[in-house]
Amino acid sequence: MPERIAPVLAALALALTGCSGDPGGTRDAAPTYPLAARTVRPGESAVRAAPVTGGELRFQVIGLTAGLTTLAGSHADRAPRGRYVRVRLVVENTGRTGQRLDVRAQRLRTADGAAHARDLQATLIKRQPADTLDLGAGMRTEMDLWFDIPAATQPAALRLVGTAPLGAVTAEAPPVEVPLR
Secondary structure, eight states, X not given: OHHHHHHHHHHHHHHHHTTSSOTTSOTTSOOOOOOOOOOOOTTOEEOOOXXXXXXXXXXXXXXXXXXXXXXXXXXXXXXXXXXXXXXXXXXXXXXXXXXXXXXXXXXEEETTSOEEEXXXXXXXXXXXXXXXXXXXXXXXXXXXXXXXXXXXXXXXXXXXXXXXXXXXXXXXXXXXXXXXX
């Protein structure tokens, strides 16, 4: 009798290993969502920078529009002091608790090394988050950051400040920088 059971157990073990749910041998690759590609907006360039993490937030810059000389919104138009720059940003809360992104803390670094705060009036005209943005656990959103920089300079990088993990000494994580070109 034990002679009959051994081959059956061996066949069963072999069959179970064949049902691992990993067709194609991608055991090491993490599953991904099949998100459709989108066309960039008029005048925008796609930015192919890797995502960066600032504390509990993951940032990915996906678009850049530079050199805008006017801004039109549903309730106001405005000319910049220099040139407007619009940066399209994906923000994801990787933490298990809600996080508050301080939109005011984000900076655009130009080729001359200067850091520029986002432009509040352009932000309001384009109806983007002006002060803070609450992100629930696992939440992901896209937004535009608007800057008014001197006409003679070019955008070089975006300096992003995320939130520190729960229980950290400070509320902000150290800044991370994403090259724009």
